[in-house]
Amino acid sequence: MHRGSMIRTIRLGFKSLMLHKLRSALTMLGILFGVSSVIAMLSIGEGASYEAQERIKALGSNNIILESRKPPDDNNQQEQSAWRAQDYGLTYEDAELISETLPAVKVVIPIREIPKRVRYSETIVPTIVLGTVPGYSEVTGVKIKEGRFLSWIDLRRKRNVAVIGSEIARKLFRLENPLNKNIRIGKEIFRVVGQLAEPDRGNTGKAADRMRQGIFVPLSSAISFFGELIVKTSAGSREMERVQLHRIKVQVTGNDEVLGTGAAIRKIMADKHKKKDFAVIVPLELLRQAEDTKRIFNIVLGSIAGISLLVGGIGIMNVMLATVTERTREIGIRRALGAKRRHIIAQFLVETVVLSCMGGILGILLGVSIPAVVEWYSNITTIVSPAFPILAFGISAGVGILFGLYPAWRAAQMDPVEALRHE
Amino acid sequence: MEPGGKGCEDPGEEGVETRASMPAPHFQPAEQDPPPVREELVRLDKVKRIYRMGENIVRALDGVDLSIRRGQYWSIIGRSGSGKSTLLNVLGCLDRPSSGEYYLGGTNVSELDDDALSEIRGQRIGFIFQSFNLIPQLTVLENLEVPLFYQEHEPKVAKERAERYADRVGLKDRLHHRPNELSGGQQQRVAIARALMNEPLILLADEATGNLDSKTEMEILTLLDELHEEGMTVIMVTHSDKVADRAGHKLELRDGKILQITHHKKEDL
Ligand SMILES: Nc1ncnc2c1ncn2[C@@H]1O[C@H](COP(=O)(O)OP(=O)(O)O)[C@@H](O)[C@H]1O
Ligand SMILES: [Mg+2]
Secondary structure, eight states, X not given: OOHHHHHHHHHHHHHXXXXXXXXXXXXXXXXXXXXXXXXXXXXXXXXXXXXHHXXXXXXXXXXXXXXXXXXXXXXXXXXXTTTSOEEOSBOHHHHHHHHHHOTTEEEEEEEEEEEEEEEETTEEEEEEEEEEOTTHHHHHTOOEEEEOOOOHHHHHTTOOEEEEOHHHHHHHHTTSOOTTOEEEETTXXXXXXXXXXXXXXXXXXXXXXXXXXXXXXXXHHHHHHHOSEEEEEETTEEEEXXXXXXXXXXXXXXXXXXXXXXXXXXHHHHHHOTTOOEEEEOHHHHHHHHHHHHHHHHHHHHHHHHHHHHHHHHHHHHXXXXXXXXXXXXXXXXXXXXXXXXXXXXXXXXXXXXXXXXXXXXXXXXXXXXHHHHHHHSOOOXXXXXXXXXXXXXXXXXXXXXXXXXXXXXXXXXXXXHHHHOO | OOOOOOOOSOTTSOOOOOOOOOSOXXXXXXXXXXXXXXXXXXXXXXXXXXXXXXXXXXXXXXXXXXXXXXXXXXXXXXXXXXXXXXXXXXXXXXXXXXXXXXXXXXXXXXXXXHHHHHHHHHHHEEEEOTTOOOOTTSOHHHHHHHHHHHXXXXXXXXXXXXXXXHHHTTOGGGTTSOGGGSOHHHXXXXXXXHHHTTOOSEEEEESTTTTSXXXXXXXXXXXXXXXXXXXXXXXXXXXXXXXXXXXXXXXXXXXXXXXXXXXSOOTTO
16 A cells, blocks of 8 residues: 555544544553553563662672571570570681682671660660671772771771761761760770761662661671670560671672582581571572562563453454444445455554554553652652553554454455445 | 357347457547447346355346447336346446356456456446445545545545536535535435546446435436436436436346346447
């Protein structure tokens, strides 16, 4: 068909649709909701998976994290625990073993966490003291706002120096400069040598939390000042535990080494810790899982959106079949005046496609505004990729063609004489 | 190309000339002198159109032989159900014979496929129906443009021609009206103008005045007479003898068979 006659066929389609405004509008709604739900779901899904991935990436995709876990204990121990300290978790030896036996390991950062109160002049704030080593700052990417991070000399000399989190600094010092001020942690005096920068607002991981609320001291100082025993008091009950290291962060030389090293660490740890008092977290694995989850999520959302589009398409087909029957006479007239079957097909197909594309365009407008509204009223991240509207438009045109084909074919197959006799 | 000459069923008439037909001559203005021997436009050879409905077999056309020459004016008459419309539909390539041959301007159209038949309808046939059959949602002008749309004429050409034929049937001032804003007679005039749009070889009218009062009927018949005088080949179906006798050649059908052919006008044979 000519370009000119195509344009005229499209105009004719519009005209026919305008004859039944309400019917056309209602039919369009099916596609409109289908398309807008495709876009809204994709955007919200994309936002959710983006957030998950960012959180995992914040852990460092080259890192492996080991954590102490209270072992799933038997009843005996439970009863005794009020009286006797519970021994479990990662040890200094574990950290050494990992650092020495695995070739792909670049850095091993041991971390010991002790809940304490910190005091400066009249202000007392609960905090978590992290005993660690200088490498912590590189591996977790903490940024210094003022002063410096811990040094190897601090560690070797078991100095009583501290680097404080951004929020702790605000709470303790308000407008004062905390550098070189002395603070009291428990019963001990520490000198502030550095203050950490505020992490990104979106970053809600554990490391970021420590960067706000924690106080970092040399691991050696933590052990010698606060001892091995940790007493936790909560709601009247007292719990004592002896944990050497709460976490070990392992940085691996390259991305390719991560999964193998993770497996090796799991094996070493399983051999050494029969009590299962640890956990190994491999962010890269989580990332892969998140990607898998996203794929499944997309399939589920895609199916739901697909079903709503299918329903919309069936609606269109239904209306078009009715239209074809209603216009049987017109079809007969056109055939008598020289229209070929393909002209009739084109006429009705164009009408369906025009209908579904108009629904598609309105659906895109609605679909793009839903994520914006969701983001406005909640703090859910949504991402509208430019591919979504294009995809959605393509789908709606496709639905129009797919579901318009049968009614158009029916129209074209009519016998001209029969069609002309139709009342 | 030409099959051996076969006479019409009418016994009193001379045989059909065996002169070969020219390919697709077009409707020509009246000023030109008619050629000495008129070429054969339509030739039916033992045409049957049979409907099977379960056990029943309806022979709507039961062996029709017919020869129509260019510029002739024919009427087809017969009782209701005698096969008049079926015959006209076959002649107009809307319907295909179940058996037998139909030559239109020398082409055997009984062998053509749907697309080719559509093309013939679009290029060589003008239809006029009892119920006007205008497309209600289109204006007069748009209705007139429909046939040329399928011939992929330039819109400008189509519009120009539509105006010309609307003028010819006296409805130039109604171009932007819709069919339901016109009287029956006016609608039928539009339909006639539309039938002329593709400058057809034959004009076919199926009880074109059946829905009209006698005064309007006269106007429409006069218009058809004029078109014939201008050189158009006209075939009209009617059930009124009075109307049928206006035509130069009258064909009477009964039960799908030709009962009689009367030639009132022998000079155009
Ligand atoms: N589609 C059809 N199916 C079955 N019978 C038909 C069909 N069309 C026409 N007929 C029959 O063919 C015969 C001729 O019909 P038609 O040509 O319409 O007659 P007329 O126009 O002379 O009144 C009638 O008996 C009619 O019932
Ligand atoms: Mg009839």
